[in-house]
Amino acid sequence: MRWKNRPPGANWGDFGPDDQLGRVNLIGREQVLKGAAEVREGRSFCLSLPLDLPGGNALNPRRHPPRLEPTYRDDGRAMLNFPMARIDKDSVDVVSDDQVRITLQYSTQWDSLAHVGAAFDADGDGEEEIVYYNGYRAGHDIKGPTQYGLQGEESACGCDGPHVSSAEALGIENMAVHGMQGRGVLVDLARHFGEERKLIGLDELQAVMRADNVQVEPGDVLVLRTGFAEAVLRMGGRPDPQVLHHACSVLNGRDGRLLDWITASGIAALCADNYAVEAYPAPEQQGRKSILPLHHHCLFKLGIPLGELWYLRELAEWLHAHGRSRFMLTAPPLRLPGAVGSPVTPVATV
Incomplete structure (x- = not known):
């Protein structure tokens, strides 16, 4: 069981111990x-x-509007209005392909x-933990940069590899x-x-x-x-x-x-x-x-x-x-x- 105490008025566990809905x-x-x-x-x-x-971002300085841009070929050319004749001289096709950087909320x-989530004594030991619905835990189930071993600027680098954050529950x-x-x-x-x-x-x-x-x-x-x-x-x-x-x-x-x-x-x-x-x-x-x-x-x-x-x-x-x-x-x-x-x-x- 993920928790011993549930918040007053909560329905934790009513849909099952591992419910995520x-x-x-x-x-x-x-x-x-x-x-x-x-x-x-x-x-x-x-x-x-x-x-x-x-x-x-005047309403929320952390949230920014989406930014659209083309995808790019290995040679740096933008895939927007791109004539495929550059790849095959007999092609009549023109291709546009894009990507977006978006703040999800x-x-x-x-x-x-x-x-x-909230700081709440889910373990019943008198100490508060950071928990979410149904007792899922910060750091274990909802992971941020420190849980992935990333710090400072590295945590925001957007590089390939593991997610910088992830709600694994x-x-x-x-x-x-x-x-x-x-x-x-x-x-x-x-x-x-x-x-x-x-x-x-x-x-x-x-x-x-x-x-x-x-x-x-x-x-x-x-x-x-x-x-x-x-x-x-x-x-x-x-x-x-x-x-x-x-x-x-x-x-x-x-x-x-x-x-x-x-x-x-x-x-x-x-x-x-x-x-x-x-x-x-x-x-x-x-x-x-x-x-x-x-x-x-x-x-x-x-x-x-x-x-x-x-x-x-x-x-x-x-x-x-x-x-x-x-x-x-x-x-x-x-x-x-x-x-x-x-x-x-x-x-x-x-």
Whole structure:
């Protein structure tokens, strides 16, 4: 057994001692059929921003937009508009081939269960360890440069050989293999609250759900529209942090009743069109705490993956016009072993 203590309110072990999917386990055959039953018009909506947005790194200095460039031949020539007649004089072909350097959680994304862990006494010996969902360990299961024997500049060299980091448990590839296809349910906070900054606790969330007759069942993927991604899109790659950090609805991770509802609801994943889903930093609290309490509750305790910066306007408008809130959601991440997050191009079908 990987742990003796599990955090209060956690579901560690409920899906098996070696589980790496958490509540994604609830997206099974029945949920796929429920999602398929929502397809009545045969219309699809792309729920991704262009992956070069927000633009720059003003919103998060660690995350940079993707950089496209050609692949290169051994002689240094770029494989873009490359005439194959240079290889075979009788060839009429022209080839373009490219590559990308990308920050995996820069734009529309999934957080894997390896994205956020915590210092917690999982061994029951009075000493805290750095652990992740289901007791997986930092250094042993989620490895960084020091675990691969790399230090300083060498750890960022991008050279061939072993990965510089790797989630050898809880990596994003687990979600990719599972499929991430089922029923999505939209709650349109932006329609009710506009784009003014507003902390959303359980009372506000349930008020909107009652007003729009939104019902959530176990295994559903809950999707929240706040208007944030729409504001990002309007800024055209030049995001204004002073505006965006004070705009749109955002979940209050300090609302214990909201966290309890997330537990009781049985949702398999939680997605939003904003940065972080929850307010960051969270409202002040004294003593030992998480500064990302909703991430802590969902990723660390319950194994609920989070989706961020999804684009929802056209889907939301269509659902509202047709008196619906449910749709079929297809949203697999990249099958990139060891990654702690991934770009995603979710598709809603109605």
